[in-house]
Amino acid sequence: MAATILVVEDEPAIQELISYNLKQAGHQALKADNAEQALNLVQSALPDLILLDWMLPGISGVEFARRLRSDKRTKTIPIIMLTARSEEQDKLTGLETGADDYITKPFSPRELNARVKAVLRRRAPQMTDDVVQVGGLKLDPASHRITGNGQPVDLGPTEFRLLHFLMTHPERVHSRTQLLDQVWGDHVFVEERTVDVHIRRLRKALEPTALDALIQTVRGTGYRLSPN
Amino acid sequence: MAATILVVEDEPAIQELISYNLKQAGHQALKADNAEQALNLVQSALPDLILLDWMLPGISGVEFARRLRSDKRTKTIPIIMLTARSEEQDKLTGLETGADDYITKPFSPRELNARVKAVLRRRAPQMTDDVVQVGGLKLDPASHRITGNGQPVDLGPTEFRLLHFLMTHPERVHSRTQLLDQVWGDHVFVEERTVDVHIRRLRKALEPTALDALIQTVRGTGYRLSPN
DNA sequence: CCCTCGTGTCACGGCACTGTAATAATCGTT
DNA sequence: AACGATTATTACAGTGCCGTGACACGAGGG
Numbered sequence: 001m002a003a004t005i006l007v008v009e010d011e012p013a014i015q016e017l018i019s020y021n022l023k024q025a026g027h028q029a030l031k032a033d034n035a036e037q038a039l040n041l042v043q044s045a046l047p048d049l050i051l052l053d054w055m056l057p058g059i060s061g062v063e064f065a066r067r068l069r070s071d072k073r074t075k076t077i078p079i080i081m082l083t084a085r086s087e088e089q090d091k092l093t094g095l096e097t098g099a100d101d102y103i104t105k106p107f108s109p110r111e112l113n114a115r116v117k118a119v120l121r122r123r124a125p126q127m128t129d130d131v132v133q134v135g136g137l138k139l140d141p142a143s144h145r146i147t148g149n150g151q152p153v154d155l156g157p158t159e160f161r162l163l164h165f166l167m168t169h170p171e172r173v174h175s176r177t178q179l180l181d182q183v184w185g186d187h188v189f190v191e192e193r194t195v196d197v198h199i200r201r202l203r204k205a206l207e208p209t210a211l212d213a214l215i216q217t218v219r220g221t222g223y224r225l226s227p228n
Numbered sequence: 229m230a231a232t233i234l235v236v237e238d239e240p241a242i243q244e245l246i247s248y249n250l251k252q253a254g255h256q257a258l259k260a261d262n263a264e265q266a267l268n269l270v271q272s273a274l275p276d277l278i279l280l281d282w283m284l285p286g287i288s289g290v291e292f293a294r295r296l297r298s299d300k301r302t303k304t305i306p307i308i309m310l311t312a313r314s315e316e317q318d319k320l321t322g323l324e325t326g327a328d329d330y331i332t333k334p335f336s337p338r339e340l341n342a343r344v345k346a347v348l349r350r351r352a353p354q355m356t357d358d359v360v361q362v363g364g365l366k367l368d369p370a371s372h373r374i375t376g377n378g379q380p381v382d383l384g385p386t387e388f389r390l391l392h393f394l395m396t397h398p399e400r401v402h403s404r405t406q407l408l409d410q411v412w413g414d415h416v417f418v419e420e421r422t423v424d425v426h427i428r429r430l431r432k433a434l435e436p437t438a439l440d441a442l443i444q445t446v447r448g449t450g451y452r453l454s455p456n
Numbered sequence: 457c458c459c460t461c462g463t464g465t466c467a468c469g470g471c472a473c474t475g476t477a478a479t480a481a482t483c484g485t486t
Numbered sequence: 487a488a489c490g491a492t493t494a495t496t497a498c499a500g501t502g503c504c505g506t507g508a509c510a511c512g513a514g515g516g
Contacts, residue, residue: 200495204495
């Protein structure tokens with residue numbers, strides 16, 4: 001868990017309710033009353049997920065979602081739409097604009113949490129605290145522990161996040177740029193070559209368990225984690 | 229267990245039944261016939277949990293819940309709603325106001341106790357009076373006593389709560405923010421680094437028993453309690 | 457009134473971590 | 487085999503995080 005979630009909702013009571021529940025679930029909640037305010041927030045820091053009311057004063061939720069989807073920087077952010085029951089027929093339209101899921105009001109905190117978790121699991125598995133296991137490697141985000149073939153492995157913060165991301169997206173080549181975006185964050189200015197160094201450090205830390213072979217170099221493209 | 233529970237219910241028979249059962253289960257029961265009376269009680273002493281009838285004369289249960297949620301001092305108190313079967317369709321609305329759980333009348337004492345226990349455990353496991361034991365450490369909330377490998381350990385109030393929380397959530401990294409929310413309360417404004425100092429004091433107090441090793445630092449993330 | 461205890465904040469210092477550059481090694485291509 | 491391009495590896499200096507001791511403040515109690 002522990003994702004940053006932006007709540008865009010004009011009704012204060014519901015907004016408060018939602019952020020309260022998110023906080024209880026261990027997330028950090030950003031709040032916005034309307035689309036303009038939300039856009040500003042998104043400028044400065046990208047949230048991991050956006051809860052978006054369908055009906056908003058000024059720019060509507062749909063329109064806001066469309067804009068997010070058209071901007072390269074924000075197009076991959078998962079969106080959950082909030083809609084009133086009476087607008088149920090608009091569900092399809094909502095999903096068409098690229099929402100990942102929708103919730104109809106009134107909803108229970110349990111449902112909210114379940115859907116948030118589900119979407120995060122699908123779109124940003126490295127944000128959840130599910131235990132990940134690949135090959136002989138096991139990583140537990142909650143306890144922040146890693147074992148390779150049963151032996152404990154210890155990593156610095158960056159290597160930890162890097163490995164976590166790779167393990168949640170295995171069998172897939174990631175360019176250095178992608179890794180920088182996903183592991184370092186999108187507002188960071190860092191040389192691409194730096195990724196090499198951290199890959200190196202990660203491999204070195206895994207050497208004692210012979211699991212460094214999981215991290216493969218794809219020349220001209222990037223890196224991949226694979227049990228083969 | 230041994231929580232202080234406020235029962236807000238206008239029907240005397242049901243109120244009596246509930247408080248009797250709560251007392252049987254070892255809790256202390258406060259009684260209120262209506263929301264106004266309940267608000268007064270809450271002013272003087274915060275209960276650990278509130279059982280709230282949906283239908284109340286005067287201020288309704290929903291409205292009362294909303295007020296509790298809007299006040300900083302009371303927003304974290306768990307609420308269980310009581311509703312008649314016929315009001316079942318309002319469940320969602322009930323949960324929307326931030327209730328933690330829901331019981332439909334008529335209910336069995338067993339169900340009541342189970343839900344109360346579940347909510348208390350979910351919301352604040354460190355609120356219960358169960359003796360906690362991790363590694364060679366034993367903490368007894370009821371007698372407010374701690375022993376490390378048999379030897380008594382004494383702590384200040386804050387260190388006690390901190391240790392209690394850590395022991396009830398072991399094998400898990402907690403950020404300074406999470407610890408502040410959980411141990412200090414989310415209405416307090418305190419520097420994050422203050423957590424370090426209390427961790428230090430806690431470690432120092434545990435040193436004589438060599439159990440200070442249980443409290444581990446996870447650089448860049450927070451602290452963890454673990455028997456390893 | 458003073459003393460003690462508990463608490464929160466600060467400042468200093470050490471050290472782990474990070475990013476970069478320089479150099480060595482490797483790969484693919486001709 | 488040789489060359490350019492790409493990646494591996496190492497070293498190093500700067501940075502930021504954390505541990506630690508000191509201190510001020512306030513609440514209670516003697």
